[in-house]
Amino acid sequence: MSTTTTAGGGQNLIVSAVAIPIMLALLADRGTLHNHPALINLSQYGAGKMGGGSKSFSFPVVGLDGYDLLSATSEGSAVSATDITDAQKTVTVARYAQTRLATDWIHSIDPSGVVNPVRLAQSGFMDAMATLTNAIAGLASGFATSVGTSGVAFDHDTFMAAKGALIEAKVPGPYMAVLHPTSFASWQTDLESRQGITQWKPANEQMQQLRGPGFQGNYDGVDIFTCDKIPASGSDRVNMMFGRGAIGFATQEIDGFGINPNDVLLQVESVLIEQSRNATAGSGNVTTHFYFGVVEIEDLRGVQMIALG
Amino acid sequence: MKPSAPLEMAQGGTLPRLTPSRPFHYFHFPRKWEVAILSDGSGVLVPVLDQLRLDPGISGVAQVGNGTAPMGDGTIAIAQREKAGWVRIPHEAVTAWGETQPDYCLRWQGAHGSAHEEAWMKLTPAGGGRVEREWDGDGYARWRASLVDRGIVKPITAPARIALDAALSKAVTRRRVNDRNAVAIANSEQFERKLRVLREMATAPKAVPAPPPAVVPASPPPDVLTGLQATLAQILQSQQTLAKGQQEQAARLAALETAPKADRPKADRPKSEKLKAEKPENSETSQSSPKSPEGQKAPESDLIE
Numbered sequence: 001m002s003t004t005t006t007a008g009g010g011q012n013l014i015v016s017a018v019a020i021p022i023m024l025a026l027l028a029d030r031g032t033l034h035n036h037p038a039l040i041n042l043s044q045y046g047a048g049k050m051g052g053g054s055k056s057f058s059f060p061v062v063g064l065d066g067y068d069l070l071s072a073t074s075e076g077s078a079v080s081a082t083d084i085t086d087a088q089k090t091v092t093v094a095r096y097a098q099t100r101l102a103t104d105w106i107h108s109i110d111p112s113g114v115v116n117p118v119r120l121a122q123s124g125f126m127d128a129m130a131t132l133t134n135a136i137a138g139l140a141s142g143f144a145t146s147v148g149t150s151g152v153a154f155d156h157d158t159f160m161a162a163k164g165a166l167i168e169a170k171v172p173g174p175y176m177a178v179l180h181p182t183s184f185a186s187w188q189t190d191l192e193s194r195q196g197i198t199q200w201k202p203a204n205e206q207m208q209q210l211r212g213p214g215f216q217g218n219y220d221g222v223d224i225f226t227c228d229k230i231p232a233s234g235s236d237r238v239n240m241m242f243g244r245g246a247i248g249f250a251t252q253e254i255d256g257f258g259i260n261p262n263d264v265l266l267q268v269e270s271v272l273i274e275q276s277r278n279a280t281a282g283s284g285n286v287t288t289h290f291y292f293g294v295v296e297i298e299d300l301r302g303v304q305m306i307a308l309g
Numbered sequence: 310m311k312p313s314a315p316l317e318m319a320q321g322g323t324l325p326r327l328t329p330s331r332p333f334h335y336f337h338f339p340r341k342w343e344v345a346i347l348s349d350g351s352g353v354l355v356p357v358l359d360q361l362r363l364d365p366g367i368s369g370v371a372q373v374g375n376g377t378a379p380m381g382d383g384t385i386a387i388a389q390r391e392k393a394g395w396v397r398i399p400h401e402a403v404t405a406w407g408e409t410q411p412d413y414c415l416r417w418q419g420a421h422g423s424a425h426e427e428a429w430m431k432l433t434p435a436g437g438g439r440v441e442r443e444w445d446g447d448g449y450a451r452w453r454a455s456l457v458d459r460g461i462v463k464p465i466t467a468p469a470r471i472a473l474d475a476a477l478s479k480a481v482t483r484r485r486v487n488d489r490n491a492v493a494i495a496n497s498e499q500f501e502r503k504l505r506v507l508r509e510m511a512t513a514p515k516a517v518p519a520p521p522p523a524v525v526p527a528s529p530p531p532d533v534l535t536g537l538q539a540t541l542a543q544i545l546q547s548q549q550t551l552a553k554g555q556q557e558q559a560a561r562l563a564a565l566e567t568a569p570k571a572d573r574p575k576a577d578r579p580k581s582e583k584l585k586a587e588k589p590e591n592s593e594t595s596q597s598s599p600k601s602p603e604g605q606k607a608p609e610s611d612l613i614e
Binding site for chain 2: 055056090091092093094095096135138139141142144146147149150151152153155157160161186189190193194195196231233234235238292293294295296299306
């Protein structure tokens with residue numbers, strides 16, 4: 001019985017490896033947070049419009065609609081004026097950008113089709129959304145209220161304590177919880193072992209479903225998200241839960257200065273992606289521009305959930 | 310492996326895959342405290358610290374420079390936090406993993422840019438650009454405790470202590486409901502330990518601080534007030550010496566009255582010899598002990614087994 005092998009000759013008939021037309025993406029957290037109604041998009045109220053005149057945009061927060069009670073006033077006497085409690089919040093926009101470079105040569109021999117401007121523009125948009133998500137997650141470090149404790153894994157009691165803290169602070173819904181994947185996995189383990197009514201809740205079952213990064217379902221009216229951009233504090237993770245009005249963000253509309261309209265690959269949600277050509281180097285660039293800012297609006301509307309991470 | 314040393318960090322020419330991150334400031338909110346359990350089982354009450362990363366566009370951090378600024382401008386963001394009641398922790402040298410580090414925020418060179426980590430986070434190459442992380446929890450806890458001892462962070466207030474006690478008690482109570490849940494039991498034990506430490510600290514007798522020794526400067530400084538202080542200290546010391554001398558004299562006289570004549574001491578014994586032997590410890594002893602970078606050690610009353 002003969003064995004076919006290249007050892008006996010014919011090595012020059014083959015190449016060491018051939019690229020096949022498939023592209024598999026490396027692991028990354030591709031979930032986005034900014035469309036959730038618990039977040040206030042300040043650009044919908046005028047921040048970051050064309051010709052806005054500033055990189056920063058302010059807005060008031062006021063104590064109306066039940067913030068102050070009326071005073072018991074005797075008949076015929078004048079009532080003194082009650083000052084409106086107010087403060088001003090400011091969101092500051094900054095520039096974030098990225099460029100991908102590809103040579104003509106690589107573009108010509110790439111069988112997967114990844115190295116082309118349109119595909120890189122699509123990737124640039126997702127990178128921009130991930131950057132915004134990263135910024136939103138980073139605000140978890142700023143809440144003055146916290147539950148849980150360092151060195152102890154996230155569990156259902158920490159979740160309930162956070163929800164309770166928001167209810168005690170009179171925070172209206174919808175609530176949004178953003179957990180680091182490690183904390184979420186710890187919570188799953190605890191839910192799996194829970195007794196009492198917790199084990200019979202349909203939401204408990206929902207939390208056990210495998211969904212990948214991003215939205216994990218709804219538990220007790222709280223939309224649960226996982227995000228690996230949740231900040232660390234030593235060996236712990238600073239997860240967060242908040243209601244509408246805790247966090248806002250603004251994006252700046254961009255008009256490319258001197259840009260050739262034919263070079264605009266994508267312009268969506270204040271993300272501008274353009275291509276440019278360097279003929280002398282035989283290469284091209286796909287550049288993503290994104291101008292945004294995030295801000296904590298009212299501190300008591302959010303709570304940290306500290307857990308071993 | 311050391312921070313900001315890409316050649317040492319590299320393994321097979323590969324820089325570590327660290328997520329790039331900006332420098333940060335530590336802040337403390339007066340209401341946020343926790344009990345940190347050290348590796349020897351003891352506990353210490355420490356302030357909780359949060360980071361303000363200098364990421365442009367986040368929490369009021371501005372972007373400065375014409376494309377050349379390596380980091381955001383946190384001036385406004387810091388002012389806003391301080392106005393809201395947060396206390397900024399000044400950058401200083403700290404002890405982490407038994408070594409002195411120049412700051413609590415250290416920069417590491419990664420494959421995709423610089424990463425800024427806490428000084429207590431030890432990074433070790435694990436091959437192929439991977440990095441293993443170890444956290445010096447004891448060092449971090451001791452440094453946080455020293456912030457209180459050195460007056461950078463005010464001690465916990467009674468309401469904050471009560472709130473912490475209530476939060477820990479609530480956590481312990483909730484977990485008792487699930488007495489057959491392994492996760493609940495494990496977490497409950499940790500919460501109970503923290504609660505026990507907190508309560509022991511509250512009931513432990515406070516150590517009475519020893520009065521500081523009188524400091525007499527070697528040479529009178531030019532400042533008028535300081536010179537006056539030194540003069541007063543010298544007068545005080547002279548009075549004490551005189552009083553002691555009088556007491557000794559009285560004792561000797563009493564001894565002379567009771568003892569036989571042959572045993573009487575000589576009256577011309579030099580006084581200076583006796584004074585030298587009885588001189589109390591002065592400021593030299595208090596200055597002899599070297600200080601760690603974060604200053605003094607946590608007081609005994611805050612470290613309870």
